[in-house]
Amino acid sequence: MLGVIIGVASVIAMIAIVEGGQVWLVSSIERLGTNLLFVWKKRLTVEERRMFAGRNIKLKYDDALATRQHFPELTVAPEVGFDGQLKVGDRDFSGYVTGTSPEFSEIRNFFPKVGRFLTTADLQEWRRSVVLGKTVAEVLFGTESPIGKEVKIFGGVKKGKKVDVTKGEKKEQQTVEEYRFVVIGVMEPKGEIHGRDWDEMIFIPATTLLRFFKGKNRIGHMVIYVPDRNRMDEFTQKLHQFLVQRHDGVDDIRIRNQGDFLGAVEQTLWTFRIVLGGIALVALLVGGIGIMNIMLVTVTERTREIGLRKAIGASRKDILLQFLIESTAISIIGGGVGIILGIFAAYGFGNLVAQSMPGGGDWGAVVEPTAILIAFTFAVGVGIVFGLFPAMKASKLDPAEALRYQ
Amino acid sequence: MLIDLRNISKVYKAGDVEVPALTDLTMNIEQGEFVAIIGQSGSGKTTLLDILGCLSHPTSGEYWLDGENVNELPDSQLTTIRNEKIGFIFQTFHLLPRKTALENVQLPLMYARVPRATQHDRASQLLTMVGLKDRLHHYSNQLSGGQQQRVAIARALANHPALLLADEPTGNLDTKSGNDILTMFEQLHQQGQTILIITHDPLIAQRADRRITLSDGKIVSNEVTHLSSEIMV
Numbered sequence: 001m002l003g004v005i006i007g008v009a010s011v012i013a014m015i016a017i018v019e020g021g022q023v024w025l026v027s028s029i030e031r032l033g034t035n036l037l038f039v040w041k042k043r044l045t046v047e048e049r050r051m052f053a054g055r056n057i058k059l060k061y062d063d064a065l066a067t068r069q070h071f072p073e074l075t076v077a078p079e080v081g082f083d084g085q086l087k088v089g090d091r092d093f094s095g096y097v098t099g100t101s102p103e104f105s106e107i108r109n110f111f112p113k114v115g116r117f118l119t120t121a122d123l124q125e126w127r128r129s130v131v132l133g134k135t136v137a138e139v140l141f142g143t144e145s146p147i148g149k150e151v152k153i154f155g156g157v158k159k160g161k162k163v164d165v166t167k168g169e170k171k172e173q174q175t176v177e178e179y180r181f182v183v184i185g186v187m188e189p190k191g192e193i194h195g196r197d198w199d200e201m202i203f204i205p206a207t208t209l210l211r212f213f214k215g216k217n218r219i220g221h222m223v224i225y226v227p228d229r230n231r232m233d234e235f236t237q238k239l240h241q242f243l244v245q246r247h248d249g250v251d252d253i254r255i256r257n258q259g260d261f262l263g264a265v266e267q268t269l270w271t272f273r274i275v276l277g278g279i280a281l282v283a284l285l286v287g288g289i290g291i292m293n294i295m296l297v298t299v300t301e302r303t304r305e306i307g308l309r310k311a312i313g314a315s316r317k318d319i320l321l322q323f324l325i326e327s328t329a330i331s332i333i334g335g336g337v338g339i340i341l342g343i344f345a346a347y348g349f350g351n352l353v354a355q356s357m358p359g360g361g362d363w364g365a366v367v368e369p370t371a372i373l374i375a376f377t378f379a380v381g382v383g384i385v386f387g388l389f390p391a392m393k394a395s396k397l398d399p400a401e402a403l404r405y406q
Numbered sequence: 407m408l409i410d411l412r413n414i415s416k417v418y419k420a421g422d423v424e425v426p427a428l429t430d431l432t433m434n435i436e437q438g439e440f441v442a443i444i445g446q447s448g449s450g451k452t453t454l455l456d457i458l459g460c461l462s463h464p465t466s467g468e469y470w471l472d473g474e475n476v477n478e479l480p481d482s483q484l485t486t487i488r489n490e491k492i493g494f495i496f497q498t499f500h501l502l503p504r505k506t507a508l509e510n511v512q513l514p515l516m517y518a519r520v521p522r523a524t525q526h527d528r529a530s531q532l533l534t535m536v537g538l539k540d541r542l543h544h545y546s547n548q549l550s551g552g553q554q555q556r557v558a559i560a561r562a563l564a565n566h567p568a569l570l571l572a573d574e575p576t577g578n579l580d581t582k583s584g585n586d587i588l589t590m591f592e593q594l595h596q597q598g599q600t601i602l603i604i605t606h607d608p609l610i611a612q613r614a615d616r617r618i619t620l621s622d623g624k625i626v627s628n629e630v631t632h633l634s635s636e637i638m639v
Contacts, residue, residue, distance in 0.1 A: 304500065305502060308496075308502070309517075310485070310488075311461060311488060312488065312489065312514040312517065313486070313488050313489020313490070313514050313518060314517050315482060315485045315486075315517070316481070316485075318517060398462070399461045400461035400462045403461070403496070403500070
């Protein structure tokens, strides 16, 4: 019976946790915006780079602008960044500075809590405006309102003050930029999703970033929102075609959609399902053997009863059914207890994950009725299958011998 | 003729050794008779009971019960015969311990697929008849030996059996309870019930109409004790 309880409990807990993981995954991806395509540049080999030298390759800010113009139905946000340092008086914060456009806020479903996000004017005029993540604002300004305050941003590699940076034995001279920015907004709290703490983000206009910190026109990637989910594939193809054409026919474009990311994680989840399912199956089988043992002992203990029942007119079928019903009853009780235990285990584990895993905040277990049904059906099946042998043994007893069994 | 045994033999095999339990036994019992089969232990009484009770097949010979040749019937039909035509009473009562007197009596009715309500009525009527009207819902282990055996008689009579087959019915009882049980047999006999009692005790056997004595698997004597019943037949 214990085996059946453990088996059923583990099936339910396992499915609930994996389902919970999936729900968590899907919702966390959706919290970062839906219907998104990500356009990256593909890394070229040395030969390819030599071959395509002089052609218009790599992803540039102009590509984003051209895409926006060519596909008015899509929303395009470029993303480019560098590891920078922010200073306010004696407080500082080191983090990744992201250069983007106003569209970013809307398509990543991430909005300012106070102040505003970047505007078209910020980009057009290369304004030195900065929007801070919640944590960044807290570190730099504490409880003060940062809106309208000045922040110094260091980083990037262009021209400007010369600073020695030690790289191994060799001393190189590198240039580090330093500019004064004005805080125009603070983002809403979002927490950590997929290893990226969104509260530590720092946004400045993409144009400003490229002009002051990069000195090049290249961007990291583009995020593109497709209003109609059913046209994701169609636009993937069209975008690819359009960008390759812009790149003088060089295919250095890679477009992925959220589904691709989802698919990769889903595959991992399936591995979990199979492994955990296997363990649960073994537990159930062990439970089944346990039931068989109990029933065999019962049949032996009750040999005289079986003999008597046969003497007064119980047929083989009657005896078979009686013992099958008993073994099934054991598995039903075991299954029932297992369901309750499994639900507790699932929620217990869900809480554990929520507390111990960064960003696992809402990885709750999802106990699905189907999982309960599957586990229960399986448990009852085990009861019947493993009860069959002892029941057959009981039904085949010779009544005369069974009656006088000591 | 209710029972007709023709040249019945039964041989048990213990490894390579063949042990004869009954040898070429022929006897018959009429409807309504009260017969005692008497013999020492090892005389073949139990083997004969098994065969008469359709619990096992003879090695050779024919057994006709109520006009049917039992030897030729498959196990499934023997079950039906045991259920409908034979009422067993055992030395050790053989009641189911975790069931009430009523449930014990209902058992053969249940196997006969009698409707539940009828089962209950018939069982309580039988228990009333054997004087256990106020013990219907007692568990069998809460009853005395004599009471348990009376529950067993009620159970044996449940399906109106043609033959009541009792194996040392008083063996586990004190003299008074044993006497009550035998008196009950006599009453049933007067109502026309065919009864076959197996015992080693000559005093008990004396209360039957006819005594068949077994020794070494053979009938050594077959004597009528009460002439009156001969006239009844």
